[in-house]
Amino acid sequence: MQPGDQKNRFTNITFINHGNLRKNGLMPLYAQLADLIRSDITKGKLKKGDLLPTEKELGQLYGVSRITVRGALGVLAYDGLIFRKKGRGTIVKQDKLTRQVPGLLGIHEEIRAAGGTPRTKLVSFAILSSPPVKAQKICGMERGEKVIKLERVVYSDNEILGLSVALIPLCIWGRIGIDPEHIKNKSLYHLLAKGGFQPFEAEETIEVIRADKENATRLDVPRGFPVFYLTRTVYTKEGIFVECGLNLYRADKYQFKMHHWRVMDPQQK
Amino acid sequence: MQPGDQKNRFTNITFINHGNLRKNGLMPLYAQLADLIRSDITKGKLKKGDLLPTEKELGQLYGVSRITVRGALGVLAYDGLIFRKKGRGTIVKQDKLTRQVPGLLGIHEEIRAAGGTPRTKLVSFAILSSPPVKAQKICGMERGEKVIKLERVVYSDNEILGLSVALIPLCIWGRIGIDPEHIKNKSLYHLLAKGGFQPFEAEETIEVIRADKENATRLDVPRGFPVFYLTRTVYTKEGIFVECGLNLYRADKYQFKMHHWRVMDPQQK
DNA sequence: GGTTATTTGTACGAACAATTT
């Protein structure tokens, strides 16, 4: 199907799961409406290329204003399920993509998402009077700033996946107040979130290097074996720096999937 | 600075580049306002942690409604320059991150962005009666669908960077109507965009493999040398599949930078 | 600690502009 093609617009009420919006205070109306339409799409009532009812019609169907409808459509457009064309209407997208924010998962969550069972072993725990030079370069940490250094080995289903070093400013660590003992098998990001520093943004670089003797031993691979070298700088919603992660993952046991997209249309759409 | 901290709110008019909004039809008011505030942030008039004037005040300052102000703030929040807190206000973020959509750059653009000079050499051009099995798996192309296969060597500043195979459905290729001769040194994505199929979304996987004899020769590396194996499936805004890319890049000459983030707040924010 | 004021979040109605059919 090409851009110019289109299908009939669904004005038929029965196509829509109608009349279920409640002003219960739990969820905004626009979010409820978005979920209803989303389920119509994912369940196949609305198929790729279909034109949705117009914003006016949707408002009438569900007894809400056009603003609310636009809020709902904005969610779906943001999630990549629909797109809109001025003068034409709102159209269900082709469905090839796995529409999912790249996410900001910790390694625990990543492994679980891939169907594995994560396990981490704490190798070392220390308070440094100054961050390593590497970390200063990567995430602009100040010299002389006290940091926690957490070194862990990561296993997936009892196979070594990689090594992980996390540097966390002492002032952050102090506020979340965790006993090093409790880190074992716990998601670091989960702990940070519970302490009021929920990870929200991250900058990451991915390189490949070859294992030196020390790393090769620890990763149980021959010397020179390719490993991903992954650095990650993590921030809260407020832009507060919370972690600098230096990670080595075996290249034979790890791969990346990404979803890039350009969203413009920041306003309700 | 911690989440609870804050600075004074700027109600001082002189801090804002005021009175420049025009209903000229070229740009919506909210976008103009967003640009004004953005420049105040990037130029340092508004610093990290600062509270912006309230939505009401901004509206009065610029003579626009609160809806328009919210549109502008929505843009900036989306771009990661500010965040908002109910009951408190709108706050300028810390400025560590390079706020940039991950982007959907072709290899030409990537090289240029890194300060290099891209060059591509066309190795082969063919019309296949069916996509390779690999491509069928990666991007769900149908057996029997005619595709164009474009094989190119990519150089950055006259050094070999990698090999690139692009598979494009014949029906798309036919519509953009390009002479294979003209692909040389051109950005494929640029050509696609000119033909009405602007790349908008992509799904990508990154793995590391070791070069076999053939690839090693072509990439000018020893056998077994680690190379990035990068597959990419590209779609338009409408969700129309336009390209399946299979790429091999030398791991010593390539690295990835990513910016992940969680944006919720789909409505104007 | 509770109350009040402030500020953003959600939602309504209405009108016109820009684009496509």
Place this chain on the structure above:
DNA sequence: GAAATTGTTCGTACAAATAAC
């Protein structure tokens, strides 16, 4: 050229969260 549809913008009102007293 006319009709239909989304895009932008106004005014207004109340809810929910935060901050100040």
